[in-house]
Structures are given as structure tokens and as C-alpha cells.
Amino acid sequence: MYQExxxxxxxxxxxxxxxxxxxxxxxxxxxxxxxxxAKLFVQNPDRDADNRSGPLSxxxxxxxxxxxxxxLFLHAxxxxxxxxxxxxxxxAVWARAFGATETADPRSASNAATKILTRLEERRLIxxxxxxxxxxxxxTLLRPDGSGDAYTRPVGAGEDDRFIRLSNRYWADGWHSxxxxxxxxxxxxxxxxxxxxxxxxxxxPEWYGWSPDTVQRGxxxxxxxxxxxxxxxxxxxxxxxxxxxxxxxYTLTDVLKPPRRxxxxxxxANDQPESGEPTDxxxx
Numbered sequence: 001m002y003q004e005x006x007x008x009x010x011x012x013x014x015x016x017x018x019x020x021x022x023x024x025x026x027x028x029x030x031x032x033x034x035x036x037x038a039k040l041f042v043q044n045p046d047r048d049a050d051n052r053s054g055p056l057s058x059x060x061x062x063x064x065x066x067x068x069x070x071x072l073f074l075h076a077x078x079x080x081x082x083x084x085x086x087x088x089x090x091x092a093v094w095a096r097a098f099g100a101t102e103t104a105d106p107r108s109a110s111n112a113a114t115k116i117l118t119r120l121e122e123r124r125l126i127x128x129x130x131x132x133x134x135x136x137x138x139x140t141l142l143r144p145d146g147s148g149d150a151y152t153r154p155v156g157a158g159e160d161d162r163f164i165r166l167s168n169r170y171w172a173d174g175w176h177s178x179x180x181x182x183x184x185x186x187x188x189x190x191x192x193x194x195x196x197x198x199x200x201x202x203x204x205p206e207w208y209g210w211s212p213d214t215v216q217r218g219x220x221x222x223x224x225x226x227x228x229x230x231x232x233x234x235x236x237x238x239x240x241x242x243x244x245x246x247x248x249x250y251t252l253t254d255v256l257k258p259p260r261r262x263x264x265x266x267x268x269a270n271d272q273p274e275s276g277e278p279t280d281x282x283x284x
Contacts, residue, residue, distance in 0.1 A: 053209025
């Protein structure tokens with residue numbers, strides 16, 4: 001605790017802002033209720049590609065949960081400004097926003113934040129530059145396909161530019177600490193799918209770039225916490241002994257979805273993940 005002088009000269013004890021308070025302030029400043037994440041971050045939209053995994057798979061395979069949460073948070077707080085899609089903060093504030101101060105002293109936390117930003121930069125998802133004497137760092141979003149191209153506003157027009165909305169409740173309600181990396185990855189997959197989707201675990205390495213075990217663990221966590229609802233569906237299976245089989249049908253609850261102006265009718269589950277249609281209203 002440190003002492004801050006009040007206007008009347010009396011000393012008033014003030015506790016430093018916590019990581020949660022720092023994130024809340026930045027999210028409130030963004031004046032949005034969700035983070036727009038281009039679907040191509042999750043999956044390559046080219047259905048003819050041999051491997052449809054997107055940049056998300058790199059975070060999953062490298063067990064880089066801190067990096068993934070930082071990426072999601074940057075998309076939640078960053079809007080267009082005088083220097084592109086950028087946010088400028090002191091390094092110490094970045095460290096607090098990324099949660100690095102929860103397990104480290106200020107110097108180590110700043111080093112951890114620098115390493116996180118370095119990984120995002122090496123994956124060509126951001127650019128950064130330093131300014132001033134207060135170690136301020138400007139982080140600029142790049143196109144989330146890892147191409148290194150300039151970021152463009154997601155408008156939902158054209159498959160490459162379609163996006164999902166990750167509700168700010170992910171941060172405000174503590175889901176960022178309750179969901180582990182597999183659960184967070186699978187929640188992003190679920191956000192890009194239509195309600196009532198079917199996902200064949202054996203196709204996940206080809207479609208998303210991580211293991212079936214990650215899928216199973218992620219869905220188990222999401223179901224246990226009420227983030228996703230799983231129902232059983234019996235369908236014909238001509239090449240099985242019984243002629244029928246049972247599969248899981250997944251529907252994301254409203255926990256991680258922001259309010260919507262309009263609703264689309266339910267869509268019949270398909271074996272292959274669908275990239276979905278542009279969502280009504282609420283453009284970022």
C-alpha cells in the first residue's frame with residue numbers, strides 16, 4: 001500500500017489497481033461489449049485446403065495460454081486511431097492487464113509481458129513500438145491470419161472477414177481464469193459454429209490443428225461449467241453393424257455470447273464444421 005495526498009493535505013491510503021480492475025477500465029474505455037475475432041484466426045476458410053488450421057493452433061500446440069489470452073484481450077480493447085488499430089500503455093500496465101503481476105514482482109512481470117508481446121509479434125499478429133521515457137508500448141493489431149498484413153475492420157462481408165464475438169463477460173465474470181487452454185480453444189470453435197453443431201474428433205487435426213484429446217478435455221470442461229450444452233443424436237450409419245450410431249450435438253449457451261439484436265433460426269447439425277453466416281447487427 002502506498003500513500004496518496006488528498007486535496008486537503010490529509011494522507012489517504014490507496015491500494016494499487018488489480019489486474020481485474022485494470023482490465024475492466026480498459027474494456028470500459030473500449031465502449032464495446034465483445035471482442036471481434038476474425039474466424040480465420042480459428043480456421044482457414046478455404047475448404048479445399050489440405051490443412052485448415054488457423055493461427056490459434058500455434059497457441060494450442062505450444063501450450064501458450066498467456067499468449068492466447070493476451071491476443072483476445074488486445075482485440076477486446078483496441079479500436080481504430082491515429083496510428084491504425086493500436087493501443088498505447090506503459091509496459092507495467094500491459095503486464096498487469098495480461099495478469100503477469102499475479103505471480104511475479106513488477107520487474108519480472110514486465111519481462112513476462114515483453115515475452116508475451118514478442119511471441120505475438122513473431123507470429124505476425126501484432127506490431128509494437130516504444131515511445132517516451134515511461135516505457136510506453138504501442139501495440140498495433142495485424143491481420144489475425146498470421147500473414148503480417150495490416151488489420152482491417154471486420155465487416156462480415158466475404159468469408160475471410162467474418163468474425164466471432166467473444167463477450168466481455170469472459171473477463172468480467174472470471175471465465176479467463178476458470179477455463180483452461182483446451183476449453184478456451186474449444187469455446188472459440190463453438191463461437192464460430194451454428195447452434196447444434198457436430199464435431200468429429202478424428203477430423204480435428206485436419207480442421208483445427210490440435211489433438212482429439214484437446215477437444216475432449218475442452219468440451220468436458222465447458223459442459224461441466226455450463227458454457228456448452230451437449231445432447232445425443234441418433235442417426236443412420238449404413239456401414240455399422242446396428243445401422244445407426246449416436247453422436248454429440250453441441251450448443252453454446254449465452255455465457256460467452258454478447259447480446260444480439262436479431263436471431264437466426266436453428267440450423268441442422270452437419271458432420272463438417274461450418275464457418276457460418278455473418279451475424280445480424282452489432283458490427284464493431
